[in-house]
Amino acid sequence: MSVQSSVLGFPRIGPQREVKKALEAYWADKISVDELLKIAKEQRLLTYETIKSQGVDFVPTGTFSLYDHVLDFSATFNALPEAHANSGLSALDAYFAAARGHQKNGVDLPATEMKKWFDSNYHYLVPEFSENTQFKLNNTKPIDDFEEAKAAGYNARPVLLGPITYLWLGKAGKGASAGFDQFSLLSKLIPVYVELLNKLSQAGAEWIQIDEPILVMDAGANYAEQFKQTYTEFAKAAPSVKLMLATYFGRLDANINFVKDLPIAGLHIDLDRNPEQLNEIISAVAGTKIGLSLGLVSGRNIWKTDLAAAIKTAQSAIAKLGAERIVIATSSSLQHCPITITAEKKLKPEVLDWFSFATEKCAEVAVLAKALTNEASVADALAKNAASIKARRDFEKNSDPAVRQRLAAVKPEDLNRKSPFNVRKEVQQKVLDLPPFPTTTIGSFPQTKEIRVQRAKFNKGEIDQATYEKFIEDEIRDVVKRQEALGLDVLVHGEPERNDMSQYFGERLSGMEHPDSAWVQSFGSRYVRPPIIVADVFRPEPMTVRWSAFAQSLTKKTMKGMLTGPVTILNWSFPRVDVPRELQCKQIALALRDEVIDLEKAGIRAIQVDEPAIREGLPLRQKEWSAYFRWAVDSFKLATSAVDDNVNIASHFCYSDFQEEATMQSIIDLDADFVSIENSKSDAKLLKAFTNKKYPADIGPGVFDIHSPRVPTAEEMVARVREMTKYLGPHQIWVNPDCGLKTRTWNETTAQLENLVAAAKQARQEFSA
The missing domain is CATH 3.20.20.210 (TIM Barrel)
Structure with missing residues (x-):
């Protein structure tokens, strides 16, 4: 049986930053909403084609966003702040108002709070909840995205932000009483997820990826009962759906002790950030029917994957669980990586050879899966990878003695100001x-715009340094x-x-x-x-x-x-x-x-x-x-x-x-x-x-x-x-x-x-x- 491959997500910016340009044109009233949505669709379909063309089996849908995927779920589940939802703006403009504020035509709305997505430099919009929050399917975006990809001929796997993580990311909003706990809303949220899961299943989804990165946090242990309640109800209400529970950015640790008992078909783990967790996870799931998605290709860094080492890791899992229970994947969504190295014209070839961006990581995932099925079929790709890895390792043996010696000479007193603050x-x-x-x-x-134009001219050699510096002085x-x-x-x-x-x-x-x-x-x-x-x-x-x-x-x-x-x-x-x-x-x-x-x-x-x-x-x-x-x-x-x-x-x-x-x-x-x-x-x-x-x-x-x-x-x-x-x-x-x-x-x-x-x-x- 062949080993399958997947990626958990992909950059949603466009190869030439098409989405940024379209968004800013829309906000400036230079293009219509139809033009914006047309560009968004083009970029979604291009993403699916890029992933498939690299040989990946499962193509993720629902990960494309015009602003933020967490805000997308707030909009989908009818959880935008009341002032934004009832502002009289269109659904899209209310969404953007929550993201960046709105002060136009008599409507004055502040933006909602923004925080960092776990330990990344990506920012998400914080959901706001209260006792009055009434969850419902406010739109069909996750279903529409899946059906769009399926109709275009892709083996699509919908991706949803999990309910436990979604509630945990939120906060008490306006109107919430003192001591309000957003997890008191879980019983209201589960039926809406069930409705969404069933609609995706009816649309033809065989697998659905549910992201629950809270499971790599210490806080995850506090919600063992909520996980059990939620996923048990999912299994009862949507028995035909195969759920891939996705964790990333860290290790499950003791949380695997309750995760292994959840009625899920698959579990994704991050083996780039925490490869040492594999044996513990295998031991935990060995007696279950849960398959493992091995995140062997980094979704957070840009170095080429050492495919030979990754193959050995995957083979150890296959030896214990069988090939039919293994999927090869990126460690997390690739949204944290640039799109492709082919766009790079500045880096020396020997340096560029060290790197793998999102598109190239898709190829790495596919090569790994094929190698585990028939290594000879990808022998050339493996040989090229081995040569690249060796070249980088040889370079890494070099160091700058002056830098290393200076750092070694730092003394404790070098860290302190001369006097205390007062x-x-x-x-x-x-x-x-x-x-x-x-x-x-x-x-x-x-x-x-003038600053950006002058900088671009200088970088291209169209103006000399003296002219550019005179411009900067004037600014x-x-x-x-x-x-x-x-x-x-x-x-x-x-x-x-x-x-x-x-x-x-x-x-x-x-x-x-x-x-x-x-x-x-x-x-x-x-x-x-x-x-x-x-x-x-x-x-x-x-x-x-x-x-x-x-x-x-x-x-x-x-x-x-x-x-x-x-x-x-x-x-x-x-x-x-x-x-x-x-x-x-x-x-x-x-x-x-x-x-x-x-x-x-x-x-x-x-x-x-x-x-x-x-x-x-x-x-x-x-x-x-x-x-x-x-x-x-x-x-x-x-x-x-x-x-x-x-x-x-x-x-x-x-x-x-x-x-x-x-x-x-x-x-x-x-x-x-x-x-x-x-x-x-x-x-x-x-x-x-x-x-x-x-x-x-x-x-x-x-x-x-x-x-x-x-x-x-x-x-x-x-x-x-x-x-x-x-x-x-x-x-x-x-x-x-x-x-x-x-x-x-x-x-x-x-x-x-x-x-x-x-x-x-x-x-x-x-x-x-």
Whole structure:
């Protein structure tokens, strides 16, 4: 019997970013809804054809989204917030309003909260529930997507976000009573899932993939009874459906003890992130009829799969369970990878040969399945793979002695500032001379079409460096002038020279490669091109000093130097897999340490080192947290500790959960002088976390959502500042946006910041005592 193959999902951005362009054109009223949906259909069908053409047996459906797959389920199950659902907007526009807000034609709606999808850089929209939530099938998207693929001739397997994970990802929304538990809604949700399962079965679905990544979390153990109740009812009400329960990003651990008893036909496990779990899983399911989907091809990284090693792993499973119970698959959805290496024109062939993007990973899955059935049929592909793996392993044997020796020489005292925060604050107050409730922004200002055009011309060689740098100087002049006119207290240079906060540094650090077409979705229409760490990392020359020093020369106000922190550069890159992440992070930290020192020498007295990904990189199992936090915090301190007391070291965190005591303590341990956090959509829960641990330094909880074009009033922002004073001392509070402003227009930015400055002035009057 032949071994079958599958992938759990695929990028939904389009080979040439067709979906991004269509979305932004629709939002700008440049194309109609019919044109948008036509482009979406074209990209779905292209995705199915791409997967099938690589030889994969099962093609996933329902994974394509115009914004976010979690928000898709909220829309499908009638769980959009009431204000959005009853706004009078079309179903699609209400969906987009929940994603990004809406302020048009008399309808004023804020966006819903956004959080990171487990330990990835993908953002999802948080579902909101209350006792009044009434689940029903509000649309037939999962069924429509399946029928579309089936009609086009594909062996389609529908993919659903599982009910336990879906509820766990949500929160109590408006109207929920105190102490409301969203799992009290499970009995209402199960029948709607059953209805959907039956409709998919009636449409011809033989297998249905249900994603329950909560099972790789410690929290998964808390819902053993809910899993049993849910999947037992699924089996009774939809007996003809074969369910593939999918887990990814981690290991099941003890959760396998109840998962093995669920009435499911298949179980998918991630053997890329946690290969050591295979034997335990096999032992657990051996006495059942559950088949195993082996996630042997990484859905999260871009290195070629060592097919010879993967074959041995799969053969060990087949020997114990039989080929008929094994499926070869990607470890998770491929949405976290770029689409194909064939689009890359910049990388050297010998370097490109190390990599495998989403399309190539589909081929790897298919080759593995065929090799397990008849190895001779794919002998050429296996030989080519073996040669590629050997070339990479040979390269990995090299290291940079200077980088390794410098890191080995780091001493504990190198991680600490010269004085404690209370001493530094007095010194900095004299230098910075800031008013109460000082105002600032997070760093970036609008990346206009003109900026993107000039950058593209420079990259293509159509304009010389002097012309490009003159353009950037003019942009910085404009940004500084605008900020002074607005009355902001601490300024930024606006980052017109930067493409992305991680990519920019990846292009300037030795040991990192930067593909030119390797786009990955971060959220909605926001795509990034993560650098790839291939060797030891160091800084050949200053990266930001030229622009920060120029900006400071234009104003007497304090100008912030802007850097991305070592943990975030690591987490927002594709890391090496041959050396520990800690080593890679500390190498980046030393490179940034040199940059911080040079910024200080250039007269910069405020330096922001952003770490939005410090919580994101947290291991999913709590027993691994302390080790991670130790090297993550040390990396930040290594990067920032060499400056004098009169330099204000800031950091920024967005869309992070700080409720855990260990996470909050790690933020304190960074010993920053000032941190800014996303706050406008978090219902003050972040403020409570900073209060519970009595955060000792200055803090700027965001007063407006930068991902939305909506312009909150000054009074809304003042209300948020008042709320902050319930949890923080007025002397601690800065007034700033949630995050950078690069995705906004100048009209939106100006209006938002005018209201921000007005709010700060009013707060100074109210709290002058």
